[in-house]
Amino acid sequence: MESMIKRVIGIMVTLVIIGAILGLGLVSVSVIGAQTWTVNNVTYTVSNVVDPTVLTLLTTVVPIMVVISLAMYFIPKL
Secondary structure (H helix, E strand, O other), X not given: OHHHHHHHHHHHHHHHHHHHHHHHHHHHHXXXXXXXXXXXXXXXXXXXXXXXXXXXXXXXXXXXXXXXXXXXXXXXXX
């Protein structure tokens, strides 16, 4: 019984840490298209330089895959 409690507490702490890191990462990825920089008085944005399919992959597919992979990692072990 004590082993099960330690395991549940360990999973909870791990999920809280992963949730915090994932939240920061999702915010960083979601604003990637609005990033701008200036080179020789010419302003570039990521959405003008990078292919839109790459931005779609980074902003939608990658976070979805992260959540699915976390679920697949933790659910069978419960």
